[in-house]
Amino acid sequence: MRVISSTPTFVVAAAALALSVGGTSWAMAQQGPSNPAESGRPGQERWLLVNANGEIEAQSGGFTIAAAYPTLANTSTTGDNSLRAAGNVYIDAGEDVRDNGLVATIALQNQVDQNADGITNGRAPAPDANPEFSGEIAATVCGLAGVVACAPAGTNNTRHFVVSPRNSDGTVTQPGARKRFYIVLTSD
Template sequence: MRLPSLRRPTPSFFISVAALVVAAGGTSYAAATIGTLDVRDGSLRSVDVRDGSLRSVDLRDGGVRSVDIADGTLKRRDFRGGALPAGPRGPQGPQGEQGPAGASRWVLIGRDGTIQAQSGGFDIVASYPVLPNTAAEGQPSNALRANGNVYIDAGEDLADNAIVATVVLQNTIEQDAAGSPGAGNTNGRAPGADANPEFSGEITVSRCAFPGSTGIPTNCAPAGAQNLESFVVSPRLSDGSVTTDQNRKAFYVILAGTSPAGR
């Protein structure tokens, strides 16, 4: 008996069988065989993939919408700063403890030796005083021995403080002596030494009764100044000359260090 001959399967036959297998396997086959490397970046939406198989580069911009995200699944860290609206303001908390006192105080002394402004706690003891003459008979009067100085009470023991003083620029006040090279000039550019007292000057400051390295206390002559709470400031012309009513210096003083509360 002659058996029928079998024809060799054609390529189209194999393709049909493969299509049938894929159709029977459904999405499970596709999920098992298609990975992120098989997907063009930016081509997918979140609904196109199963949980856990999605990478950021696989999504196209704008592909994820609110409906794609389960309610309550995002956390604050998932949002950039400022993206979430602020909630209502909570009630005010209890009053905290008072902080330490400020580390510095300051005072502005005018040309006349009076306090023009201050942060608090300063009083004038004496400004450019004329004192009783204590010179021996026949000797020149020493009544002006403190006349170039201003004595200030800081209202506290100055043992733990530093004192800094600086003259104030005064370019609206003529301070040159009549007939001097800088007379009539307040712009600070008159030629010659000490020709611009409005822009120049020297100043020194010291605690009263301050022993220093010699152990001999700084002497503050006016009554009420020789104590641990007072200091003396001596503004001078830039050549060291004592100032007069014509060319007194306004100056700032800064007291730095430990100050009592409220000062």
């Protein structure tokens, strides 16, 4: 077996390579996570909190409300479809979000008595007697051909997403019974 001894040139080259790779990793670790307000960077997360009126209460940056619980003009020739978007909030993410993760969740509000029963701690008699702790929510990207079409003007594109808060039985929430919700958007 032949043993190769290291030359000074090889040692210097190997040290430079290790330093450059290690130095880059160290610099990235020191920098920390990317700023959530900057859109379009892979691996980043942005978030948003929307209040019960459909207004932005807090956010990491880059979101605007395009339409909150709108009643649209009747466009049907056979009936009234003006309430087709009434239970939804349409949000402009400021970037194309079709390849991003989108998570929606109802925010806790244990000091709001939505049904005037004097109970806000989630221990009301069953079933679903305490709306402060119940409901469902869904979110999806707008403008997905053959999947999702968003109705308010200017929202049917992949910069926008729609959030649909609902009561536990699936019915549309009404003013005075709507909840705050969080959205988390991740980039690929």
